[in-house]
Amino acid sequence: MSEPLLKVRDLRKYFPIDSPIPFKRSNQSVKAVDGVSFDVMPGETLGVVGESGCGKSTMARLVNQLIPPSSGTVEFRGENLVGMDAKKLRETRKSIQMVFQDPYASLDPRKTVGELIAEPLVIHRIGDKASQKKRVLELLEVVGLSHYHAKRYPYEFSGGQRQRINIARALVLNPDIIICDEPVSALDVSVQAQVINLLKELQRDYNLTYIFISHDLNVVRYMCDRIAVMYLGKIVEMGTYKEIYENPKHPYTKALLSAIPKESPHDNKERIILKDAVPNPINPPTGCHFHERCPYMMDICSTKIPQLMDTGNGHIASCHLLEEN
Amino acid sequence: MAESQAILQASDVVETNERSLFKKLIRNRFAAFGLFIMLLLILTAIFAPILATHSPDKMNVTKTLLGIGAEGHLLGTDNYGRDIFSRLVYGARISILVGLGAVLFGAVIGSxxxxxxxxxxxxxxxxxxxIMDGLSAFPFILLAITLMSVLGQGLLNVIIAIGIGNIPGFARVVRGQVLSVKQSEYIEVTRSLGAKHGRIIFHHVLPNSIAPLIVYATMSIAGAIISEASLSFLGLGVQPPTASWGSMLQDGKNFLVLNPHMATIPGLAILITVVGINLFGDGLRDALDPKMKV
Structure with a gap:
């Protein structure tokens, strides 16, 4: 088995919150990402799912060091990015690109599409004007746009086309891994399919690795090889897509999966409705963060934090129910 | 071949953008009027030597205090017998110079x-x-007077004094704009690509903050012209006998009862100019706002 491309260990990000009393430091913080560990193998797609506010996007930004983590390590090809000096980080980060959620907000409205796609090359001083231009035109074709689009402005494009532009920009430096932060959630369903298919094609053609963040379980199922389920800043379950969809272990994953609409009204599927909303991440519940909403709550759940346990087939989950068996 | 075609199309896009901005401006009748006044002022300043019927500083004791329409003097003469029309035309140069100079000075440093x-x-x-709060805590004229008494008289010092007074306004407008642009996702994207601060600021933040800056600068020109007139009126502006609208007002104030035209004419010139610039600035703001459909 090959070495993992990306190795994340015990990654944490606590955002301090302002104290209501002026000039006084607050010791409270939002635990946006709280001890996340995972590996990403070359060529695979790791899906990250969870409700809004569970720390998915923060985790994405921590992985490529857009925001510095509070603690933990992110190893890319064996080198730790956390605390790496700025120059070397800039160099390494060429191989880690991002595609953001909002195709309307992520393109500078005052630049032409050509300038936007060429920008990574300009920033890293790669090639001369002519070769940069050639690369831009080449990538426009790759993502299914045309060469004459290079001279147009972002406002002239639809959401799907803009996301193609974003993808082209992420590809221009020949990255190894692309972190997609909800790349299709702002798009129409029909356009979603086109963009997802494009991402899949690119993965095949360029041997790309993806971290694919989404809250849409159908999209994740179609896209991903492995899936990590996040809840309140922690990974509660992780495994191959087959294992997660066919044999979910954690009650939260079961509840999430039961929320996928039935394909036929005659399907006999039980819908697990969770009580309440996601708890406040400033003051998460004691013990298992999920216990207040869990339909299988036991006494131990409110006192002891469950550890991630291997249940075979590369499937891990953190729940006291698994310890019992 | 295909590339040259693409370039042609690109210049089309830019041109239509600028053309539609101009169209929007002209369709707004007030803005068109403002633009007309501003062009008139600029042309007057440029062609002052041709337009002026007399030398602006030449005195003639035999023809003092002539009224409007007096023979050979379109707008009459002042108490030294100087031709008011010629002084008005040359005074436009000072107004423009101070208006643009002070605003440029304030805008560059403030931004x-x-x-x-x-x-x-x-x-x-x-x-x-x-520091900006401290600077704007002084009444503008008081600040300008203090600066003038430190720097000494002269056109350049007038520009610097009024320019310094303009800095806090620009700093505030630009800061507010930058704060909102900074939050945009495309700034985060640029950061994720590995861009340094300089590139982010000059290639992304500033270009996207420029629209309100242009509007504010236009409006400030009117303010700077008034400030120059005020300083000259107080005797702190340009050195006499150089003609400036403010110093003309100052000269005319002693003759308000018997020869009101001496003060009224430069006063009207200031009024029309300032109203024109403000109308243009209003129109520009509307035209630059993409949500406003004219």
Whole structure:
């Protein structure tokens, strides 16, 4: 088995919150990402799912060091990015690109599409004007746009086309891994399919690795090889897509999966409705963060934090129910 | 072949953008009027030597205090017998020079400070903006008078004094704009691509903050012209006998009862200019606002 491309260990990000009393430091913080560990193998797609506010996007930004983590390590090809000096980080980060959620907000409205796609090359001083231009035109074709689009402005494009532009920009430096932060959630369903298919094609053609963040379980199922389920800043379950969809272990994953609409009204599927909303991440519940909403709550759940346990087939989950068996 | 075609199309896009902005401006009748006044003022200033019927500083004791329409003197003469029309025309030069110069001075320094404060935030923000607060705590004219008495008289010093007074306004406008642009996702994207601060500021933040800056600068020109007139009126502006609208007002104030035209004419010139510039600025703001459909 090959070495993992990306190795994340015990990654944490606590955002301090302002104290209501002026000039006084607050010791409270939002635990946006709280001890996340995972590996990403070359060529695979790791899906990250969870409700809004569970720390998915923060985790994405921590992985490529857009925001510095509070603690933990992110190893890319064996080198730790956390605390790496700025120059070397800039160099390494060429191989880690991002595609953001909002195709309307992520393109500078005052630049032409050509300038936007060429920008990574300009920033890293790669090639001369002519070769940069050639690369831009080449990538426009790759993502299914045309060469004459290079001279147009972002406002002239639809959401799907803009996301193609974003993808082209992420590809221009020949990255190894692309972190997609909800790349299709702002798009129409029909356009979603086109963009997802494009991402899949690119993965095949360029041997790309993806971290694919989404809250849409159908999209994740179609896209991903492995899936990590996040809840309140922690990974509660992780495994191959087959294992997660066919044999979910954690009650939260079961509840999430039961929320996928039935394909036929005659399907006999039980819908697990969770009580309440996601708890406040400033003051998460004691013990298992999920216990207040869990339909299988036991006494131990409110006192002891469950550890991630291997249940075979590369499937891990953190729940006291698994310890019992 | 295909590339040259693409370039042609690109220039089309830019041109239509600019053309439609101009169209929007002209369709607004008030803005068109403002533009007309501004062009008139600029042309007057450029062609002052041709337009003026007399030398602006030449006195003639035999023909003092002539009324409007007097023979050979379109707008009459002042108490020294100088031709008011010629002085008005040359005074436009001072107004334009001070208006543009002071605003440029204030805009460049103010924007730079505003960008630093807004983009880097924290201590930079606190220190810069508290200094700006201090600067704007002085009444503008008082500040200008103080500066003039420190710097001494002269056209350049007038520009610097009024320019310094303009800095806090620009710093504030730019800082506010930068704060909102900074939050945009495309700035985060650019950061994720590995861009350094300089590139982010000059290629992304500033170009996207420029629209309100242009509008504010236009409006400030009117303010600077009034400030110059005020300073000259107080005797702190340009050196006599150089003609400036403010100094003409000052000369005319002693003759208000018997020869009101001496003060009224430069006063009207200031009024029309300022109203024109403000109308143009209003129109520009509307035209630049993409949500306003004319």
């Amino acid at each position: 730079l400070l505003g960008v630093i404060a807004g983009y880097f935030g924290g201590k930079f923000d606190s220190i810069i903006m508290r």
